[in-house]
Amino acid sequence: xxxxxxxxxxxxxxxxxxxxxxxxxxxxxxxxxxxxxxxxxxxxxxxxxxxxxxxxxxxxxxxxxxxxxxxxxxxxxxxxxxxxxxxxxxxxxxxxxxxxxxxxxxxxxxxxxxxxxxxxxxxxxxxxxxxxxxxxxxxxxxxxxxxxxxxxxxxxxxxxxxxxxxxxxxxxxxxxxxxxxxxxxxxxxxxxxxxxxxxxxxxxxxxxxxxxxxxxxxxxxxxxxxxxxxxxxxxxxxxxxxxxxxxxxxxxxxxxxxxxxxxxxxxxxxxxxxxxxxxxxxxxxxxxxxxxxxxxxxxxxxxxxxxxxxxxxxxxxxxxxxxxxxxxxxxxxxxxxxxxxxxxxxxxxxxxxxxxxxxxxxxxxxxxxxxxxxxxxxxxxxxxxxxxxxxxxxxxxxxxxxxxxxxxxxxxxxxxxxxxxxxxx
Amino acid sequence: xxxxxxxxxxxxxxxxxxxxxxxxxxxxxxxxxxxxxxxxxxxxxxxxxxxxxxxxxxxxxxxxxxxxxxxxxxxxxxxxxxxxxxxxxxxxxxxxxxxxxxxxxxxxxxxxxxxxxxxxxxxxxxxxxxxxxxxxxxxxxxxxxxxxxxxxxxxxxxxxxxxxxxxxxxxxxxxxxxxxxxxxxxxxxxxxxxxxxxxxxxxxxxxxxxxxxxxxxxxxxxxxxxxxxxxxxxxxxxxxxxxxxxxxxxxxxxxxxxxxxxxxxxxxxxxxxxxxxxxxxxxxxxxxxxxxxxxxxxxxxxxxxxxxxxxxxxxxxxxxxxxxxxxxxxxxxxxxxxxxxxxxxxxxxxxxxxxxxxxxxxxxxxxxxxxxxxxxxxxxxxxxxxxxxxxxxxxxxxxxxxxxxxxxxxxxxxxxxxxxxxxxx
Numbered sequence: 001x002x003x004x005x006x007x008x009x010x011x012x013x014x015x016x017x018x019x020x021x022x023x024x025x026x027x028x029x030x031x032x033x034x035x036x037x038x039x040x041x042x043x044x045x046x047x048x049x050x051x052x053x054x055x056x057x058x059x060x061x062x063x064x065x066x067x068x069x070x071x072x073x074x075x076x077x078x079x080x081x082x083x084x085x086x087x088x089x090x091x092x093x094x095x096x097x098x099x100x101x102x103x104x105x106x107x108x109x110x111x112x113x114x115x116x117x118x119x120x121x122x123x124x125x126x127x128x129x130x131x132x133x134x135x136x137x138x139x140x141x142x143x144x145x146x147x148x149x150x151x152x153x154x155x156x157x158x159x160x161x162x163x164x165x166x167x168x169x170x171x172x173x174x175x176x177x178x179x180x181x182x183x184x185x186x187x188x189x190x191x192x193x194x195x196x197x198x199x200x201x202x203x204x205x206x207x208x209x210x211x212x213x214x215x216x217x218x219x220x221x222x223x224x225x226x227x228x229x230x231x232x233x234x235x236x237x238x239x240x241x242x243x244x245x246x247x248x249x250x251x252x253x254x255x256x257x258x259x260x261x262x263x264x265x266x267x268x269x270x271x272x273x274x275x276x277x278x279x280x281x282x283x284x285x286x287x288x289x290x291x292x293x294x295x296x297x298x299x300x301x302x303x304x305x306x307x308x309x310x311x312x313x314x315x316x317x318x319x320x321x322x323x324x325x326x327x328x329x330x331x332x333x334x335x336x337x338x339x340x341x342x343x344x345x346x347x348x349x350x351x352x353x354x355x356x357x358x359x360x361x362x363x364x365x366x367x368x369x370x371x372x373x374x375x376x377x378x379x380x381x382x383x384x385x386x387x388x389x390x391x392x393x394x395x396x397x398x399x400x401x402x403x404x405x406x407x408x409x410x411x412x413x414x415x416x417x418x419x420x421x422x423x424x425x
Numbered sequence: 426x427x428x429x430x431x432x433x434x435x436x437x438x439x440x441x442x443x444x445x446x447x448x449x450x451x452x453x454x455x456x457x458x459x460x461x462x463x464x465x466x467x468x469x470x471x472x473x474x475x476x477x478x479x480x481x482x483x484x485x486x487x488x489x490x491x492x493x494x495x496x497x498x499x500x501x502x503x504x505x506x507x508x509x510x511x512x513x514x515x516x517x518x519x520x521x522x523x524x525x526x527x528x529x530x531x532x533x534x535x536x537x538x539x540x541x542x543x544x545x546x547x548x549x550x551x552x553x554x555x556x557x558x559x560x561x562x563x564x565x566x567x568x569x570x571x572x573x574x575x576x577x578x579x580x581x582x583x584x585x586x587x588x589x590x591x592x593x594x595x596x597x598x599x600x601x602x603x604x605x606x607x608x609x610x611x612x613x614x615x616x617x618x619x620x621x622x623x624x625x626x627x628x629x630x631x632x633x634x635x636x637x638x639x640x641x642x643x644x645x646x647x648x649x650x651x652x653x654x655x656x657x658x659x660x661x662x663x664x665x666x667x668x669x670x671x672x673x674x675x676x677x678x679x680x681x682x683x684x685x686x687x688x689x690x691x692x693x694x695x696x697x698x699x700x701x702x703x704x705x706x707x708x709x710x711x712x713x714x715x716x717x718x719x720x721x722x723x724x725x726x727x728x729x730x731x732x733x734x735x736x737x738x739x740x741x742x743x744x745x746x747x748x749x750x751x752x753x754x755x756x757x758x759x760x761x762x763x764x765x766x767x768x769x770x771x772x773x774x775x776x777x778x779x780x781x782x783x784x785x786x787x788x789x790x791x792x793x794x795x796x797x798x799x800x801x802x803x804x805x806x807x808x809x810x811x812x813x814x815x816x817x818x819x820x821x822x823x824x825x826x827x828x829x830x831x832x833x834x835x836x837x838x839x840x841x842x843x844x845x846x847x848x849x850x
Contacts, residue, residue, distance in 0.1 A: 014553055014564050043508040048549050051499040074476040081586050083468040102527035106575050124473050139439050150531050161506050
């Protein structure tokens with residue numbers, strides 16, 4: 001999606017900024033995403049992604065897809081309606097307290113709404129695996145998940161309905177599992193870095209999923225609902241739920257740094273599930289010696305809409321959001337001033353088509369009756385990385401004004417120079 | 426997705442063919458999609474998209490996206506959990522008989538699971554529109570829909586959970602609505618043609634949605650649940666539910682052809698909703714004279730998973746599916762024979778990487794211990810448009826064998842010739 005060459009007239013977009021704060025504003029991401037025209041709240045913990053938000057989430061999904069494909073994983077789509085019978089096998093029908101449940105009026109089949117997908121993926125993969133030669137096998141999906149959370153209050157960071165990538169890996173040996181798990185961990189770190197997030201790999205508990213230790217990817221932020229103990233000098237981090245370590249103590253890993261507690265947002269979580277789920281479904285394989293052996297499984301999650309919220313929490317200023325280039329809804333924001341002048345309007349239109357011809361995406365603020373100050377405020381609120389101004393002044397000078405949203409650096413360049421820069425980047 | 430350059434080893438794909446028919450096989454699409462490794466049934470009307478099926482549906486979605494974007498529509502995502510309050514406004518909470526309903530355990534909020542999205546999209550768009558200058562506005566989404574169907578029996582053509590593209594347009598005047606509706610109709614026809622389907626535009630009833638006439642896009646197929654009266658000479662077609670015309674009669678449109686009845690599958694449906702939904706939500710606009718006027722609305726649906734099923738019903742032979750190039754899961758199927766010979770195995774691997782370097786996608790049947798006949802049967806069953814064979818024989822001759830799945834035409838060409846052909850195509 002990122003490199004899709006598209007132009008959008010701001011006057012005809014469903015997304016538009018608003019000056020007033022939303023009535024209930026539980027968090028920065030909620031406020032900025034609503035004021036910037038990215039999301040709309042429909043109910044507690046339930047949001048519509050408006051066009052800008054849809055583009056950001058699709059860009060995040062696109063980065064995730066590349067990452068998962070590079071791990072050799074295949075994309076699938078498992079159903080949201082998960083039959084109750086699947087949960088009977090694992091005994092989790094009454095154990096997952098956030099599970100939404102419903103019943104068909106046709107024959108009384110009961111379903112749980114996908115909160116995760118272990119109960120579906122294990123029988124799906126079991127169908128396919130005959131022997132050790134079919135392993136390892138890794139699949140993932142990107143889609144909606146549902147959790148009946150008590151009182152969702154962190155904006156899009158904790159929703160009753162939210163976007164998630166869930167990946168599942170199946171292995172013949174502990175060595176093969178461990179090797180893949182490490183690869184996945186690195187891919188996750190690279191992915192978060194590409195999204196502008198410095199994630200801390202944090203030892204954590206597996207909750208309902210596993211008794212084995214797991215790894216969370218935590219982004220330090222005042223909006224976080226988690227607390228992590230982490231070293232001020234190396235990468236060591238543990239979720240406070242599982243640690244006995246204390247603030248100010250020495251780091252048990254590097255021996256040099258000191259420990260501190262930070263609020264943080266869990267943006268990813270990877271689990272060594274061992275044979276817990278495969279055993280429940282009697283999912284084994286035949287090894288090279290002809291023996292039946294249990295299959296080992298891992299699971300790897302990233303919240304896609306939550307990641308959007310986290311990026312907003314960590315990339316903003318008084319004026320609005322500051323999107324990293326990699327996931328911005330558009331690459332260029334074109335603000336046209338003095339558009340009542342036909343010649344300027346023509347130039348703005350030409351700049352818009354020129355940007356599109358570079359293979360870049362552009363949002364064109366074409367409103368004829370809005371003051372420069374308001375147009376700049378709109379651009380800052382939305383947070384697109386590159387702002388271009390076309391006006392009477394730039395028109396007579398034969399140049400355009402380019403401003404970076406992150407650094408604030410402004411430069412005056414010709415359209416040709418912009419073209420060359422874009423093609424080079 | 427179509428042009429994504431990707432290679433997949435068949436031995437490590439979750440998708441794999443099966444020789445035996447599924448135990449309950451209600452239709453050709455169900456049987457062929459399951460035997461080809463495209464889908465897996467989880468429950469009545471509920472399917473997992475396996476990797477091959479996921480790719481086909483993503484290719485369909487990609488064509489739809491291009492079509493909708495060309496209409497100036499913006500993509501959004503509305504929630505699957507639709508609060509009951511929205512339905513109170515339109516009075517449809519108890520009228521939509523296929524609506525799945527559920528309740529939160531936190532505060533007793535009730536939700537309907539998205540069967541369609543009029544109740545959400547109208548308030549979403551109402552938020553944005555201030556005057557006639559903000560119109561027209563068109564949005565669409567692609568995602569899961571849910572309908573509590575009695576006994577889903579047409580395979581993936583009628584599911585309790587299924588993929589759908591739903592688009593909604595909002596207009597100030599009947600003329601503007603009519604002009605957009607015509608454009609959308611043409612875009613739909615082009616889209617179905619691109620998917621290899623000759624769709625008939627059929628006058629039909631609007632059901633719960635509207636008292637105005639609507640247009641269905643019907644694909645003639647013995648697997649269809651609809652009956653249409655259509656002309657054997659021109660494009661005239663009416664759904665038998667609304668017509669008084671009879672088989673064998675003269676065509677009321679062209680006056681030349683004769684009418685016949687055919688079974689057909691509804692793959693798209695477009696509606697003139699008038700002001701039914703906008704009125705319910707008191708959604709009006711101010712015209713240029715300062716008067717409040719009702720907003721006119723249209724809605725435009727395509728079933729994405731149903732379209733996959735319909736293509737299978739209309740594109741198959743005794744051996745399996747015959748995918749159109751535009752939506753095939755991979756462009757090339759590479760069957761490696763005599764792979765126990767290291768030199769042949771090397772050549773097959775080189776062909777695979779060469780295809781990928783052409784920017785094309787390839788499925789490589791790398792199984793070392795499977796006979797030629799079985800590999801060809803696998804290729805025919807999956808139905809990828811171009812099959813390439815690499816074997817001891819082709820290796821010594823320095824050429825590869827290329828066979829079209831649709832025409833059966835076989836040619837022997839060098840890898841270089843293939844490269845040139847692919848780059849040209």
